[in-house]
Amino acid sequence: VEYERAARFAGETKYPFRKMLLLANNAITSFSHVPLQLATYTGFILAGISALGIVVTIVLRLWGQDALSGQATTLVSVLFLGGIQLIFLGIIGEYLGRIYDEVKNRPLYIIADAYGFEAPPESTPARRLRPDAAEQAAESP
Template sequence: MKKISIVIPAHNEEGNISLIQQRIREVFSTLENYRFEIIFVNDGSRDNTQQKLEELANQFEEVKFIELSRNFGHQPAVKAGLDYATGNAVISMDADLQHPPELIRDLIRKWEEGFDIVFTVRTYPKQISRFKRKSSALYYKFLSLISDVNINEGGSDFRLMDSSVVDVVRNMNEADIFLRGLSNWMGFKQTGIPFTAGERATGQSSYNLKKMMKFAFTGITAFSVKPLYMAAYLGFLFSAFAVVGYGIYVIHSFVAKTEISGWASLIMTVVFFGGIQLIILGIIGIYLGKIFKQVKERPNYIIRSKNF
């Protein structure tokens, strides 16, 4: 029998743990010749998530848990589950039930057809705001434009990876890991399955604007140095603009025998170019910060306890 590992990061998901475990069991009750394990990764939860996981692990043999020493973030938590998964294929998904467990059947079917990576493409239900849909679409378009890999619009961390692919991920030691980009960068034989995101079963999402912005910058800087080239291009562009503008100013002064005065225009020009310089320095600083974090070679996560 082939074994499927389900990796589920959980941060303050005490109300969803039992629900998703029950639905996964129902899915595999209809699948013959497959056994499974569910690896919950407690990513520094402050509620009773760990207590719920220990209770489930005592009741069901397939339930495993990894408790991290603090909140390391979604991507390191997924990486922790992948590192300890033992299945012939590994499926990663969220604990809030927005990733429907019933789609596991389709993921496995595509894997059996010979695909090494089966990713999912998310579409939003009608009740999701127009702003959320547009901002998400613009983010993926911008990310694909500015990075060296193509990121599928509507991509998520709900995917299946063959054990050979998981072995490659285990051997990667990136300080800021970005699994959505890595799955595209690695290659292999891939296919996608569309799905409509469900509603969160219980609780509130901890994925706030700050974390979304950090995730966006991680995705942009993890796979490309194009922002550095853009900074250089901006420098050349504004230098040329300054030379041309100064030339026009000199010609105007000679022809009209006047001069353009006013401290407001001067101050605005200084502020504008000062802002451009800060943006460029910020881009360089982000890359230097990533190098700083990488050379220290600290682990992506620290395990406090586990039941296997």
């Protein structure tokens, strides 16, 4: 849908750039698991690249080339372990993100309007339980 946006009524914004960045960071991290998944993916990429580096280092050592005597082994080892740490950090972050979503108890959906019904439902709370949670709540004493 295309539209023409009018110029801002109040003129230039007075909101500082730093606060805009903090607001953007809050918006991205509050409603998305993508940053957590990026940590995991980056860890896999880093571990994969360093695993290739390990193979290259071993092959070069077997051929007798000693251009990077100790630095290559140390660098590849540190990159590999850093990649593994990022993978597990991303996994832990995913778990924490899912726990956080469960604790917020947000509804799966919100019904704003219902068309084609004779009367509105008896109760339309803002928060709805998931179907499995409603069954568990009905079974509990």
